[in-house]
Amino acid sequence: MDFNDTPEEAAYRAEARKWLEANAPKKAVGGDDLEGGTKDTMAASKAWQAKKAAAGYAQITWPKEWGGPGGTPIQQVIFSAEEARHPVPPNPFAIGLGMCVPTVMAFADAETKTRFVGPALRGEEIWCQLFSEPSGGSDVAAARTKAVKADDGSGDWIISGQKVWTTGAQFSSFGIVVVRTDPDVPKHKGMTMFWVDMSDPGIEVRPIHQMSGGSGFNEVFFTNVRVPDSQRLGAVGDGWKVSLVTLMNERLAVGGSSGAGWAEFMEAARGLTGLDGGPALKDQALREKIADWYVQAEGLKHTRNRTMTALSRGQTPGPESSIGKVVAATQMQDLANSAVEMLDQFGIINDPALAPLKGGFHASLMSAPGLRIAGGTDEILKNIIAERVLGLPGDIRVDKDVAFKDLPTGR
Amino acid sequence: MNFDFSDDQKFLKNEARKFLEANCPTSRVRKILDDDAKAYDEALWKAVAGQGWLGAAIPEEHGGLGLGHIELCAIAEELGRVVAPIPFASTVYFLAEALMLAGSDAQKAALLPRIAAGEVIGCVATSEGPGVLSASAIQASVSGGRLSGTKLPVTDGDIATHALVLAKENGQPGLFLVNLSAGVTREALATLDPTRDAAKLTFSGAAAERLGAAGEGLSLLEQVTDRAAVLLAFEQSGGADKCLEMAKAYALERYAFGRVIASYQAIKHKLADMYVKNELARSNAYYGAWALNTNAPELPVAASAARIAASEAFWFGAKENIQTHGGIGFTWEVDAHLYYRRSRQLALVAGAARVWKERLVSHLERRNAA
Numbered sequence: 001m002d003f004n005d006t007p008e009e010a011a012y013r014a015e016a017r018k019w020l021e022a023n024a025p026k027k028a029v030g031g032d033d034l035e036g037g038t039k040d041t042m043a044a045s046k047a048w049q050a051k052k053a054a055a056g057y058a059q060i061t062w063p064k065e066w067g068g069p070g071g072t073p074i075q076q077v078i079f080s081a082e083e084a085r086h087p088v089p090p091n092p093f094a095i096g097l098g099m100c101v102p103t104v105m106a107f108a109d110a111e112t113k114t115r116f117v118g119p120a121l122r123g124e125e126i127w128c129q130l131f132s133e134p135s136g137g138s139d140v141a142a143a144r145t146k147a148v149k150a151d152d153g154s155g156d157w158i159i160s161g162q163k164v165w166t167t168g169a170q171f172s173s174f175g176i177v178v179v180r181t182d183p184d185v186p187k188h189k190g191m192t193m194f195w196v197d198m199s200d201p202g203i204e205v206r207p208i209h210q211m212s213g214g215s216g217f218n219e220v221f222f223t224n225v226r227v228p229d230s231q232r233l234g235a236v237g238d239g240w241k242v243s244l245v246t247l248m249n250e251r252l253a254v255g256g257s258s259g260a261g262w263a264e265f266m267e268a269a270r271g272l273t274g275l276d277g278g279p280a281l282k283d284q285a286l287r288e289k290i291a292d293w294y295v296q297a298e299g300l301k302h303t304r305n306r307t308m309t310a311l312s313r314g315q316t317p318g319p320e321s322s323i324g325k326v327v328a329a330t331q332m333q334d335l336a337n338s339a340v341e342m343l344d345q346f347g348i349i350n351d352p353a354l355a356p357l358k359g360g361f362h363a364s365l366m367s368a369p370g371l372r373i374a375g376g377t378d379e380i381l382k383n384i385i386a387e388r389v390l391g392l393p394g395d396i397r398v399d400k401d402v403a404f405k406d407l408p409t410g411r
Numbered sequence: 412m413n414f415d416f417s418d419d420q421k422f423l424k425n426e427a428r429k430f431l432e433a434n435c436p437t438s439r440v441r442k443i444l445d446d447d448a449k450a451y452d453e454a455l456w457k458a459v460a461g462q463g464w465l466g467a468a469i470p471e472e473h474g475g476l477g478l479g480h481i482e483l484c485a486i487a488e489e490l491g492r493v494v495a496p497i498p499f500a501s502t503v504y505f506l507a508e509a510l511m512l513a514g515s516d517a518q519k520a521a522l523l524p525r526i527a528a529g530e531v532i533g534c535v536a537t538s539e540g541p542g543v544l545s546a547s548a549i550q551a552s553v554s555g556g557r558l559s560g561t562k563l564p565v566t567d568g569d570i571a572t573h574a575l576v577l578a579k580e581n582g583q584p585g586l587f588l589v590n591l592s593a594g595v596t597r598e599a600l601a602t603l604d605p606t607r608d609a610a611k612l613t614f615s616g617a618a619a620e621r622l623g624a625a626g627e628g629l630s631l632l633e634q635v636t637d638r639a640a641v642l643l644a645f646e647q648s649g650g651a652d653k654c655l656e657m658a659k660a661y662a663l664e665r666y667a668f669g670r671v672i673a674s675y676q677a678i679k680h681k682l683a684d685m686y687v688k689n690e691l692a693r694s695n696a697y698y699g700a701w702a703l704n705t706n707a708p709e710l711p712v713a714a715s716a717a718r719i720a721a722s723e724a725f726w727f728g729a730k731e732n733i734q735t736h737g738g739i740g741f742t743w744e745v746d747a748h749l750y751y752r753r754s755r756q757l758a759l760v761a762g763a764a765r766v767w768k769e770r771l772v773s774h775l776e777r778r779n780a781a
């Protein structure tokens with residue numbers, strides 16, 4: 001066991017470091033990781049992406065035919081780690097490049113691929129993923145947004161309905177959308193995937209006002225959006241299978257967790273009054289919590305190191321990488337709440353001018369509920385661990401062999 | 412980046428698993444559990460010595476295999492999986508490590524080859540009664556090379572040939588190597604985990620040799636305990652993995668309300684929670700193994716984290732394995748309680764979790780202040 005790069009990895013790292021030193025921005029622009037940036041940071045994000053693409057550091061694992069350098073996953077990890085040492089702008093391209101464009105690449109014709117891949121890679125066009133709906137967040141196959149054939153014989157499709165929790169829709173040029181094309185068959189069999197032009201007048205994007213105050217996610221309304229059949233990805237009725245390809249392409253979660261952690265908590269505890277009039281850092285209950293958070297954070301860090309080891313050996317990482325978000329999100333909420341409680345009566349104040357860490361703990365407290373839900377709820381992630389990692393049976397389904405239109409739907 | 416066992420280490424681990432599955436089934440463990448007169452499995456101890464495992468990390472010049480500590484970690488994990496009823500931890504993680512760390516050339520030459528051969532059994536005698544160990548309250552004392560005082564509980568104290576004893580000399584705590592052939596009386600104590608015995612040792616003028624320099628006893632004990640903590644974490648990790656496997660196997664064969672209980676979300680989420688804790692424990696243990704093997708300055712922090720994560724994972728796995736089994740899990744016949752007992756033994760033998768949490772945060776405080 002050691003943490004050293006192989007000679008090839010060390011050479012790649014040195015080269016990446018040199019390039020970043022020369023090219024990475026020296027000063028940060030503000031932004032929110034959960035939301036992939038704001039319109040104020042967008043220009044900086046796009047400029048940085050274009051620079052990386054020109055140097056072969058955007059989508060490092062993409063093959064040459066897609067315009068990538070055809071690198072290895074470990075090179076991507078090395079570059080990301082080095083890049084994180086610089087104040088680079090937020091990355092609003094990850095969902096498009098990691099999930100949407102690979103889906104287009106897998107199912108579209110050659111002309112479409114050629115049209116989209118370059119601009120996406122260079123950050124000129126952003127993509128969003130239109131899966132979740134008001135009637136089904138975890139249950140993607142419950143989609144009700146429908147596409148019907150136009151009655152003019154053109155072969156076009158008319159899409160109507162609503163998507164929700166669409167990250168970055170307000171910045172996106174294009175999206176991939178999964179819709180219901182046949183309500184008379186069971187839910188997984190009656191869906192179809194399309195790509196759509198987000199500038200279509202029938203598409204309306206409305207930001208969601210989150211409980212945290214921000215608005216990174218959107219509702220997207222489709223009103224009679226006409227889409228030619230050539231924008232279909234995969235066969236009619238294969239939308240579920242296509243969406244699995246999208247989700248499989250989900251980026252390997254190798255980034256560190258954001259937000260305040262045990263070290264910030266410890267620093268805050270040092271300066272606050274505790275139970276006996278001394279520093280809060282001397283309170284035994286808080287010390288035990290710090291120990292627990294440290295052990296979890298280290299556990300996640302070294303779990304990522306195990307994943308990197310597998311990548312470094314050219315192997316597929318083991319299932320251990322599946323534990324990341326469920327641990328990190330729960331800890332974020334617990335730590336933020338403990339920090340706010342540590343302030344006692346003052347904890348109700350979240351004014352950045354008065355609260356510790358410029359209100360950072362309070363901000364974590366208010367965004368933690370979202371992190372526990374986004375990208376798979378705690379409950380869904382535990383199901384995934386139980387079923388895909390441990391091999392336990394799936395739940396008994398009451399919706400598999402029933403026509404979609406006959407399923408009970410609640411309100 | 413190489414954060415895993417190497418192929419050779421995996422081979423060794425796999426061989427150890429096969430050997431222990433054949434030589435240490437729970438039917439063997441139960442012979443120690445059910446027989447108050449038996450403190451450990453002598454035949455297994457000899458067999459383990461025959462495999463060379465006792466000397467895995469002992470240099471070849473002292474009769475060991477001269478492998479690294481990573482190999483020893485791999486063996487420890489396998490011993491933990493089968494709740495092996497032998498004084499491996501006392502002898503190898505504590506006595507041999509203390510000797511390699513602070514023993515004189517003569518002490519090393521005299522004892523390490525006999526440890527590797529299975530002729531010496533070690534024990535650690537620090538505690539003198541209930542409550543957290545406090546160095547200032549230690550009563551045992553050494554004067555003129557002779558030890559007197561009482562130590563309890565001492566895991567493997569009833570079968571050990573040599574002890575590491577924390578005692579005061581000229582008012583300062585020291586760590587002493589004591590040959591238990593004379594000047595000591597032993598009284599076996601009833602233990603939560605009868606597959607690992609303990610005793611009360613009363614010393615009356617036993618010959619004691621100080622390890623390390625005068626006044627450095629506590630820091631030496633901490634160093635030894637940090638090393639042992641990493642190795643214990645692998646034993647705990649092995650036990651925790653086995654608990655998850657047992658719970659999973661039972662959940663997949665047990666039917667209730669017309670379906671296997673493994674199909675209920677309450678059970679699936681419980682096992683997922685076990686998996687998460689086990690992976691956090693394993694990842695922390697790996698880092699501890701790296702720090703131990705390279706003698707890194709990070710060892711005290713890494714060992715503390717490994718210890719805390721492993722104690723938590725094994726406890727959670729052991730109790731929830733019984734819960735998953737339901738009523739049958741509460742019977743003497745089902746092996747679940749062997750792991751429940753061992754999880755407590757391993758979590759307490761080198762200091763409870765809250766002691767380690769305090770130790771960890773003290774280290775972090777110093778590190779972050781520096």
